[in-house]
């Protein structure tokens with residue numbers, strides 16, 4: 001099972017919108033997909049018409065009184081299931097801090113899902129907490145929606161620095177520009193500048209369109225209610241680019257493993273910072 005997180009320290013940047021649409025596209029490509037709504041506000045749960053589970057408190061999950069597979073709901077979309085948010089998730093970090101190996105818990109909790117799902121999406125709350133650390137530890141790939149602003153560069157720098165400090169550099173970081181208004185020359189300028197600094201930013205960007213905002217009224221993934229819309233085409237392009245990047249990373253890892261088997265040398269591009 002691959003774990004794909006959608007995260008950003010900042011709120012209102014399109015994390016939930018991205019997680020719901022990409023999870024839907026992943027499922028519709030035939031992969032058994034689960035979306036875990038980790039945000040106590042439950043926007044992804046609402047967007048997929050799910051209900052919070054009464055027995056799903058963060059404390060019960062962490063103590064092992066409840067296992068994740070017991071809490072899964074079908075969304076009604078083929079291949080897409082949902083782990084609904086719970087209001088108790090607001091204290092997730094507090095409960096995590098009480099446990100041994102606090103940064104490993106989410107990865108451990110997700111283990112029973114491994115046999116059931118091909119892809120697990122994590123829709124994360126804003127901020128950077130012990131829960132975020134757990135997410136970064138568990139994820140194979142982290143998608144970071146960035147609204148073009150001077151702050152977004154700072155946020156990305158903070159995240160990269162944090163990953164290097166923790167030596168979690170085999171994590172694939174996939175930032176993309178979200179809520180882009182091309183009429184604003186400031187957005188164009190900021191995107192060009194940030195791309196120069198972070199070449200790993202995806203080529204696809206998602207515009208600021210009211211059609212995308214309408215998802216919250218429809219309470220459905222965009223490709224489900226507007227399959228032929230331009231916005232759906234953009235999310236499909238974003239997903240295709242993410243899949244391509246992940247495949248390239250897998251191939252590079254396989255090559256590196258083959259090299260490691262062949263000899264003990266280290267190539268300069270294999271240093272932790274270069275892999276980010």
Ligand SMILES: Nc1ncnc2c1ncn2[C@@H]1O[C@H](COP(=O)(O)OP(=O)(O)O)[C@@H](O)[C@H]1O
Pocket residue numbers: 010011012013014015016017018043178179180206207208209210212213214215216
């Ligand atoms: N590309 C977009 N264009 C217009 N509105 C958007 C877009 N992406 C998200 N929104 C809207 O912006 C708000 C915040 O988006 P959301 O995905 O919930 O962000 P986050 O999860 O980062 O807080 C929501 O009302 C959502 O419908």
Ligand SMILES: [Mg+2]
Pocket residue numbers: 015016017039043124125
């Ligand atoms: Mg959200």
